[in-house]
Amino acid sequence: MATLAEYSPQIEALAQAQGLEYYTVDFELVPENFMMETAVYGLPVRMPHWSFGVRYIHHLIQRSMGNSRIFEVMFPGDPCHAYLVDSNTLPENVLVLAHVLGHADFARRNALFVRSMAMAGGRILEQAAARAHRIEEALTEYGQERVEAVLDAALSLEAHIDTHRALHRKPYAEPAEADVPKPAAHPFRERYKELPGEAPPVREESGPRRANLPPHPEYDLLWFIAQYGPELEGWERDVFLAVREESFYFYPVFACQIMNEGWASYWHACLLREADFLPQDLYVSAIKAHSDVVRPFVSDRQLSLVINPYHLGFSMWERIVEAQGIEAARRICSEEDDFGFVRNHLDATLAEELDLFVYETAAGGETKIISRDIHAIHEAILAPKFNFGAPRIAATKIDLDGSLTLTHNHKDDGRGLDIARAERVLDYIARVWRRPVTLHTVDDEGAPREISRRAPKSRASD
Amino acid sequence: MTSRIRVSADAPWYDLFSRGARDWLRHNQKVRQAVNERLLDLLASGDFISHPTERTVRVPVRMLEHARFRLADPQSESGAGQGKGEIGDVLKPAKPGAGEDAGKGGSGQGEFQLMVELKLDDLVDWLWEELELPDLKPKPTAPIDEDELGREGISKRGIRARLDRRLTVKEAVKRRAIQSEPVPFVDDDLRFRQLKQRPRRATNAVVMFGLDVSASMTTVERQLAKTFFFFALQGLRRQYHRVETRFIAHTTDAWEFSEKDFFEVTGSGGTMASSAFQLALGLLEEHYDATQYNAYLFYASDGENSTEDRTTAGESLRALAERLNYLGYLETRAGTVRFAQTDMRSLMETLAASGAPVGTHIVSEKKDIWQAIRQFFVQQSGQTART
Numbered sequence: 001m002a003t004l005a006e007y008s009p010q011i012e013a014l015a016q017a018q019g020l021e022y023y024t025v026d027f028e029l030v031p032e033n034f035m036m037e038t039a040v041y042g043l044p045v046r047m048p049h050w051s052f053g054v055r056y057i058h059h060l061i062q063r064s065m066g067n068s069r070i071f072e073v074m075f076p077g078d079p080c081h082a083y084l085v086d087s088n089t090l091p092e093n094v095l096v097l098a099h100v101l102g103h104a105d106f107a108r109r110n111a112l113f114v115r116s117m118a119m120a121g122g123r124i125l126e127q128a129a130a131r132a133h134r135i136e137e138a139l140t141e142y143g144q145e146r147v148e149a150v151l152d153a154a155l156s157l158e159a160h161i162d163t164h165r166a167l168h169r170k171p172y173a174e175p176a177e178a179d180v181p182k183p184a185a186h187p188f189r190e191r192y193k194e195l196p197g198e199a200p201p202v203r204e205e206s207g208p209r210r211a212n213l214p215p216h217p218e219y220d221l222l223w224f225i226a227q228y229g230p231e232l233e234g235w236e237r238d239v240f241l242a243v244r245e246e247s248f249y250f251y252p253v254f255a256c257q258i259m260n261e262g263w264a265s266y267w268h269a270c271l272l273r274e275a276d277f278l279p280q281d282l283y284v285s286a287i288k289a290h291s292d293v294v295r296p297f298v299s300d301r302q303l304s305l306v307i308n309p310y311h312l313g314f315s316m317w318e319r320i321v322e323a324q325g326i327e328a329a330r331r332i333c334s335e336e337d338d339f340g341f342v343r344n345h346l347d348a349t350l351a352e353e354l355d356l357f358v359y360e361t362a363a364g365g366e367t368k369i370i371s372r373d374i375h376a377i378h379e380a381i382l383a384p385k386f387n388f389g390a391p392r393i394a395a396t397k398i399d400l401d402g403s404l405t406l407t408h409n410h411k412d413d414g415r416g417l418d419i420a421r422a423e424r425v426l427d428y429i430a431r432v433w434r435r436p437v438t439l440h441t442v443d444d445e446g447a448p449r450e451i452s453r454r455a456p457k458s459r460a461s462d
Numbered sequence: 463m464t465s466r467i468r469v470s471a472d473a474p475w476y477d478l479f480s481r482g483a484r485d486w487l488r489h490n491q492k493v494r495q496a497v498n499e500r501l502l503d504l505l506a507s508g509d510f511i512s513h514p515t516e517r518t519v520r521v522p523v524r525m526l527e528h529a530r531f532r533l534a535d536p537q538s539e540s541g542a543g544q545g546k547g548e549i550g551d552v553l554k555p556a557k558p559g560a561g562e563d564a565g566k567g568g569s570g571q572g573e574f575q576l577m578v579e580l581k582l583d584d585l586v587d588w589l590w591e592e593l594e595l596p597d598l599k600p601k602p603t604a605p606i607d608e609d610e611l612g613r614e615g616i617s618k619r620g621i622r623a624r625l626d627r628r629l630t631v632k633e634a635v636k637r638r639a640i641q642s643e644p645v646p647f648v649d650d651d652l653r654f655r656q657l658k659q660r661p662r663r664a665t666n667a668v669v670m671f672g673l674d675v676s677a678s679m680t681t682v683e684r685q686l687a688k689t690f691f692f693f694a695l696q697g698l699r700r701q702y703h704r705v706e707t708r709f710i711a712h713t714t715d716a717w718e719f720s721e722k723d724f725f726e727v728t729g730s731g732g733t734m735a736s737s738a739f740q741l742a743l744g745l746l747e748e749h750y751d752a753t754q755y756n757a758y759l760f761y762a763s764d765g766e767n768s769t770e771d772r773t774t775a776g777e778s779l780r781a782l783a784e785r786l787n788y789l790g791y792l793e794t795r796a797g798t799v800r801f802a803q804t805d806m807r808s809l810m811e812t813l814a815a816s817g818a819p820v821g822t823h824i825v826s827e828k829k830d831i832w833q834a835i836r837q838f839f840v841q842q843s844g845q846t847a848r849t
Contacts, residue, residue, distance in 0.1 A: 005469050012467050027469040037482045048481060051528035053489040056482030079468075097467075144488075156530050296544050303545030303553065311544075357547065360540040364556035369547050370540065380542035391531045408531075416534050424529035444534060 004029075004093050007278065011094065014271045015101045019326075022104030023122065024079035027097065029086040036063065038073050038083060042250060045129035047242065048136070049151045071293075072096045076107035076253075078122030091285035094278065095268055095293075102267030106260050109334040112252035119167035124249050131242040138235050150236045153428040154222060154243040159390035161247045162220035163255075171227055172215050217394035217407065222247070224395045230402040231434050247388075254388060255337045258381075262313015263333060265294050266321070269314070296354070305359060305367070307381060312354070316341070319350055342381055348374040391417055393439070404433050408441035416442040416449060426453040490576075493523055497578050498588070519585060520577045586696045611657050620654025629653040667702040667756040667787075669695055670745065672738040674763035675729040676713045683794035686825050687762035688725050690792050693835050694760055702756065708745055712738035714768070718745070734771045735763065735806060739778035746785050757785055762792040765804025776809055783818035790838055793824045 008027075030038075038044050040055045063069075071092060074082040082100040084093055107113040121127070139147050218224045226232070226240035253260065272278075272286055296311045297304045321329045332345065351374050358371040358380045371377070392409035399405070410416050422439060430437045436454040443449040547553065616629060633651040638644035671691050673684070699705050709719045713729035716737035742759055750757060759782065767775060783789055791810045807822060814820040823834035 008467050008469055009465060012465060022466060024466040024468065027467065029470070033480065037480065040482055046481075048485050048488070049528075050485050050489040050492055050526070053482060053485030053487070054525055054528070056486055057489075057525075060482075101467075152528070156528060158530075160531070301545075303543070303547065305541060305543040305553070307542050307544050355545050355547075357543055357545070357549075358540055359543050359553060360538050361554075362538045362556070365554065366552060366556040367554040369543075369549050369551045369553065372549060377542055380540060383541075391533050393531055413533055415536060418532040418534045421529045421532050425531055428529070 003090050004097065007094055007275075008097055010277050011098055011271055011275060012101070014274055015098070015105075015267070018267070018270065019330075020101055020105040020267065021108050022080065022101060023077070023108060025074075025082055025100060025104050026079050027082050027084060027100070030083045032085050032087055035070050035073060035083055035085050036060075039070050043075070043128045043246065044081070044083070044125060045132050046246070047132045047151065047239075048139075049155055050148070051155060072100060074100050074103045075125055076104070076113055077117065077124055080104050080107065081125055089285065091282045092289050094275075094282065095272065095286045095289045098268035098271040099264045101271070102264030103260060105267065106256075106263045106333060107252075109330065110252065110256060110259070110337075111334055112255060112337055114334075116167075116248060116252050120245060120249060124246075128242075128246060128249075131238075131245075134235075135239060135242070138239070142235070147239070149428070149431045150239045151243075153225075153432045154240045156425050156428050157221045157225075158243055158247050159388040160219065160221040160393060161223070161244055161251070161388070162218075163248065163251050163388070165220060167245065167248045169220075169223055169227075172213070213398045214395055217396050217409075219392065219394045220244075221393065221395055221406075225429070225433065228398060229433055232432060236432060251388060252337075255339075255385065256341075257385075258309045258313040258316075258338045259333065259336065259341045260313070261310045262315075262317045265290075265310050265314040266317040269294075307356070312346075312381075315350065315354060316345055320345060338385055339382055343378050346374070346378065346381075351377050387412075401435065403436040403438065404429075406437065406439045408439065410442045416444065416446075419443070419449070419451065423451055423453065426451060429453075430455045489526060490578075492526055493576060493578060496526070497521055497523060497580070519580050519582055521580065522575050523578050525576060582696065586693075586700055589693070590697070590700070612660050613655055614658040614660075615656040617654050617656050618650070618652060620656070624655040624657070626653045626655050666704045666706070666754055667698055667758065668706045668708065668746070668750045669698055670708040670710060670742050670757070670759045671695075671724070672710045672712065672716075672742060672759060672761040673724065673727075674713075674733055674735065674738075674761075675711045675727050676733040676766075677730045678733070678764050678766055679794070683762075683764060684725060686794045686828065686831065687792060689828070690762065690823070690825065690831050690834055691760055693831070694790065694838060697835070697839060698758065706750075706755075708742070710738050710741050710745075712741075716741040733763070733767050734775075735761075735767045736771050736775040736778050739775060739782050743778060743782050743785070746782075752785060756787045758788050758790070759786055760790040760792060762794055763806055764795060765793045765806045767805040767809075769805070772805060772809070775806075776812070779809060779813055780816075780818070783813055783820060787819060788838075789813075789818070789820045791820065791822045792834065793822065795824065795826045 034044075036059050037056065040059055041052055046052075070085065071088055072082055072084050074080060080100075080103075082103075084096055088096065107117075135147065135151075213228060214224065222240050222244035226237045226244070229237070229240075232240075269290055272283070272290065275283070278286065294308070294311045294314045296308050317329060320332060332341065336344070352372070356372070356377050357369045358373070358376045359367055360370045361367045392412045393406055394409060395404060396407040397405040408417055417439075419441075422441065426437050426439055430453045434455045436452055438450060438452045441449050441451070543553075616626065630647075630651050630653050633653060634647050637648070637651060638646075673679075673687055675684075695705070695707065707721065709721055709724040710716055711719055711724060711727045711729070712733075712735065714732050714734040714737065718741065719727060738761070746752075746757055779789075789810075791806065793804065793807060810820050810822050814822070821838060823837055825831055825834050
């Protein structure tokens with residue numbers, strides 16, 4: 001692949017002249033299979049779990065149908081890691097290289113990415129690999145059944161973190177003295193206190209105080225279970241925290257997808273335009289690859305029920321740079337996530353130019369355009385991104401016997417949970433919580449619905 | 463300018479492993495476990511495809527889904543799209559017949575089906591454990607018909623070929639341990655295996671299946687019979703060295719069929735069960751020497767038999783029962799609850815009352831089949847144990 005290395009310094013020179021800033025990027029050319037697995041697992045080396053196997057097969061099937069092609073995967077950090085498929089053509093890889101530099105620039109500027117890196121450090125890939133290794137060790141030590149039970153629970157709660165709080169959190173503060181209700185004055189107690197040599201009775205340390213946990217609804221379920229799971233063993237806690245740390249890492253990518261892909265596409269287009277050192281045919285092929293990436297529709301269609309984030313983001317950034325200049329764009333890039341980006345910068349004019357609409361699919365499958373209102377469009381684009389794409393579920397109480405209560409915030413979500421799936425997730429949780437777990441939500445009619453599960457009796461506790 | 467790009471292409475190890483494949487194998491293992499856990503239901507559902515020659519059963523299953531919290535399916539789903547069109551334009555028409563299902567299985571992940579292949583022998587072994595079925599004993603009246611040579615005992619003399627080296631060396635070691643000036647081997651150390659002729663019981667069986675294919679037998683009823691026959695046969699195969707099968711279908715007349723065609727046959731018209739019994743008797747007399755074979759007949763019917771056939775059927779049954787280890791009568795009554803005594807059942811009961819090895823099993827649903835199978839094998843072993 002000497003040829004990509006030939007052009008890379010020149011593209012990099014262009015990027016730096018344009019003011020792109022980034023941590024070192026390690027590019028690696030990898031086989032397609034490795035690339036696909038990286039996309040499936042979300043990380044180049046990650047813990048094993050059967051659910052990844054299912055996703056893997058779906059990807060394989062889709063690939064065999066020619067549906068999906070992955071050109072690159074980029075992991076922000078210091079250094080950033082970018083993987084390119086070794087079967088990409090040279091023009092494609094030239095484009096991808098420029099695209100990755102755009103991502104690297106974005107990750108260095110955007111507040112969410114900056115915060116994430118400040119909390120987790122820049123070597124998340126290496127850490128993930130080390131965690132995967134520890135889980136392999138746990139597999140040997142505790143056996144597949146037990147490790148799998150923990151991963152079943154932890155991975156099913158993958159999205160249930162609280163990104164507003166820090167990655168490294170301390171346990172809740174002990175209730176201050178003032179919070180503990182003082183025993184009411186009582187004539188007997190008063191006389192008792194006056195007895196010579198009698199200290200006031202020592203308040204019991206544990207027990208009643210647990211009833212106050214958590215002090216507020218806790219949406220970071222992974223952290224809460226790791227921190228307060230009764231009888232959770234050290235290694236099990238580690239598994240929960242490992243999954244949680246990776247979720248924190250994925251969150252900025254998830255929350256800024258439109259901005260980030262748009263930004264990278266904006267820069268690869270920009271760098272490519274100026275790359276006069278590229279031979280004509282290579283240039284044309286690269287431009288062709290660009291338009292394939294940012295086109296709104298699948299080849300011969302004129303209509304799509306999903307919005308291509310590359311296309312939307314790219315169009316928005318072009319508009320922003322055109323209207324407000326590159327510096328304003330860079331400021332937006334550092335300050336917003338997709339929510340602010342779409343709500344503040346996707347205006348009615350652009351939405352109309354792009355022919356954006358809101359559709360509705362009825363139970364029978366009939367799909368209709370229902371609105372072209374800009375606010376409706378904003379919310380339709382953003383709805384799937386709300387709360388990391390998961391229902392709002394908080395831990396609300398630990399009873400004296402250690403049983404756990406979860407509460408679904410159905411008002412925020414607008415409806416109740418899929419009960420069958422919720423029951424199975426509760427089964428997963430109950431196995432590691434080892435006490436009964438109860439979930440409150442609502443059913444189809446909006447009536448309160450309570451699901452309880454308890455841990456299976458016959459658990460080896462070696 | 464300082465370069466902040468490094469390009470490398472030497473990652474040979476990436477080709478060497480596949481995490482995805484490993485986790486996929488684990489998934490498949492879990493599917494097998496899940497299949498085992500509800501095997502009884504799966505098998506009774508007749509939802510499997512069997513290849514008697516390959517000795518495997520294939521069960522179609524869905525992929526497992528790793529559950530997550532998800533919102534309930536909404537009444538209608540909305541999203542953002544892109545393209546020309548007016549408000550109210552229909553982009554996709556309603557799918558015919560979708561309605562109910564559309565929302566339900568729609569995770570997009572459960573749509574592919576897997577085929578889990580199970581070894582029939584494992585399956586039958588497992589089934590026997592699960593249902594706690596006894597092992598059958600061959601008919602005690604079956605006489606000794608073959609001799610076999612078996613090892614029995616040890617001797618100090620014999621031919622070289624039967625020298626037991628291990629025992630011989632042991633003997634030598636023992637001897638040397640107590641001798642003051644030991645010699646390596648003496649003739650007295652030698653040990654030879656003894657062979658002995660032993661009589662062996664006949665372990666051949668012939669299993670005949672009779673099926674009423676007259677117009678009143680529905681597909682569902684035939685399916686019930688098939689499932690019962692299938693497992694009864696598997697069970698017998700487990701017990702006997704060699705099992706021969708015969709398939710007889712009848713309406714007012716009876717014919718012999720190949721296994722493949724047997725379950726496909728449909729007939730019309732009335733029912734004369736005696737025709738099948740006589741054919742079975744004929745086959746037994748012609749091909750299967752009573753001293754050589756244990757004989758079984760399974761007969762499935764909806765219980766209706768022509769009234770004028772009653773006497774003939776009774777007589778031929780009686781003659782047949784004398785030749786059989788067991789006569790299993792399976793009355794299928796899919797969907798209908800008929801409390802009334804049927805002709806066939808009263809015939810069988812009369813026969814059973816006279817001490818013949820007859821068992822009646824009534825099956826109306828798939829889950830009854832296990833009960834019937836169980837009853838058959840328990841009764842069988844009980845009977846042989848008593849005599």
